[in-house]
Amino acid sequence: MKVCKFGGTSVASAEQIKKVADIIQADPTRRIVVVSAPGKRFDGDEKVTDLLISLAEAALADKDTKGPLDKVLNRYSQIAMDLGLGSEVVAIIAADLSWRLAASKANPSLFYDQMKASGEDNSAKLVSAYLSSIGLPAEYINPLDGGMIVTSAPARVQALPESLHNLSALKDRKTISVFPGFFGFTKDGELRTFDRGGSDITGSILAAAVGADLYENFTDVDCVFAANPKVVDNPAEIEEMTYREMRELSYAGFAVLHDEALMPAFKASVPVCIKNTNNPSAPGTMIVAERDFSKRPVTGISADSGFSTLYVSKYLMNREIGFGRKLLQILEDEHISYEHIPSGIDNLSVILRSHQLTPEKEQRIVNRVKNELHADDVQLISDFSMVVLVGEGMKYTTGLAARATLAIARTGANIEMINQGSSEVSLVFGVLKQDETKILKELYSEFFAPVLA
Incomplete structure (x- = not known):
């Protein structure tokens, strides 16, 4: 059937x-x-x-x-x-x-x-x-x-x-x-x-x-x-x-x-x-469920716009128990889900879908993070795109991330964020929306054009 x-x-x-x-x-x-x-x-x-x-x-x-x-x-x-x-x-x-x-x-x-x-x-x-x-x-x-x-x-x-x-x-x-x-x-x-x-x-x-x-x-x-x-x-x-x-x-x-x-x-x-x-x-x-991924590690390349980044910086954030939970609680109170959370020891970025935000919500979020979490710096920046490399064979391929970042560097664009899940099926690059198309084309050329030649 x-x-x-x-x-x-x-x-x-x-x-x-x-x-x-x-x-x-x-x-x-x-x-x-x-x-x-x-x-x-x-x-x-x-x-x-x-x-x-x-x-x-x-x-x-x-x-x-x-x-x-x-x-x-x-x-x-x-x-x-x-x-x-x-x-x-x-x-x-x-x-x-x-x-x-x-x-x-x-x-x-x-x-x-x-x-x-x-x-x-x-x-x-x-x-x-x-x-x-x-x-x-x-x-x-x-x-x-x-x-x-x-x-x-x-x-x-x-x-x-x-x-x-x-x-x-x-x-x-x-x-x-x-x-x-x-x-x-x-x-x-x-x-x-x-x-x-x-x-x-x-x-x-x-x-x-x-x-x-x-x-x-x-x-x-x-x-x-x-x-x-x-x-x-x-x-x-x-x-x-x-x-x-x-x-x-x-x-x-x-x-x-x-x-x-x-x-x-x-x-x-x-x-x-x-x-x-x-x-x-x-x-x-x-x-x-499974396929032979030996011929080509990258299956596809995709890009999507409409993302915003909540950037939060605070000295010794990594030692403050419950900081991440409190931050996500503020977002939950505004009925906002998150996409990615790349972080360092003193800062983290929360990637959000822009359509969930309004100017009023943005102001409330920034104010609460400053006042309740005592952050040193809080910014909410829009007009980001996520460019994603996807492939089951990527985790078995040495140097793939280096090839991707070099390809993006050739376009003259800056990488705002890099995120890779534990499954290593996808590699995500956060970039400015204005750079999305040229990055997508260059990554395609890097991973597919040689095979097609």
Whole structure:
């Protein structure tokens, strides 16, 4: 049995959904299908999820919702008409949206979730209806009925362990199960959405639950590349990589697969294959538990911006018991998580995602560190990028870090931070955002160009 997830571009139009149907029809083991909300059909187009957010904003502001609602319905109506479906499925989608708009707005966050989730939910209804219309035995599965149980607020949205047991029943169904991605329900019946890329997470959970032989994640690229093709010309294709390598690259900016999506598949030892809906015959990239890393120690290079650094200096910090705990408590009080903490004996830096900060939070943090921890110097600096080298073979390769730092030195850029985890699967360089692109290109040239020559 295979679980297949189709992203937003794969279900953006009737033409794309027909490709999805061909892929499902070509392999009878593709029994569980997870779909995203319709994405962009062309440059400048709007994703259905964005249309739904605008609709939710209008409803919460008590403004006229007819215009935003019509935009959403027109997208689904166009797809349904081009697929040759009757008006019945469009009427079902219209009724669903009306019901959601009438839901309680007492908790805006839950209302947003309710509206955003309709993108995936109605996409699944549409795909299921089309598959049935061409003679494939397909059935839409509501996540509430299927048993996708998630954590309650204020906890971060994650599937609870009982979800795997509940969803395992899907393997016994005789029909093709079409399951909407991105959301689940709490034990109290409240709808909550996963983080960005949540449909990837749904697909991975289902693959783990049914013990799939393979989890196929269909997108709009043939494979995973060793670097961003928008930055590096013709980057190397990655045929095979490990779960840990993919997760590290996803964390650092690879948009192909959400970094959180791999964990359920990894725990259940389900291999993952990244494939292209527009070119399904391409082998794609296999993500497995172990691979031969002798040919190339570095699998990929990634970069992500939007980081800030909280720099704290205090003489004899290393001898002050509890200093780190107190510092992290200040961040916790502001509901801020951290990414890295490189340190010296008298100073440390806490790397944060900038989107978690506001000017008010920044000022409170700096003031509290000065006043409560009596730091000699406190600074919060933004506009950093993290450039990450990833590869299972790096820890067995002598001089790799030296090669990387020399490559960065050739660009004339300064390294603000270096961090390497104990697993040595990744090597992270903190740099100024303005230097990100030239560093990425130079590192790619250092570790990949000689092999490709």
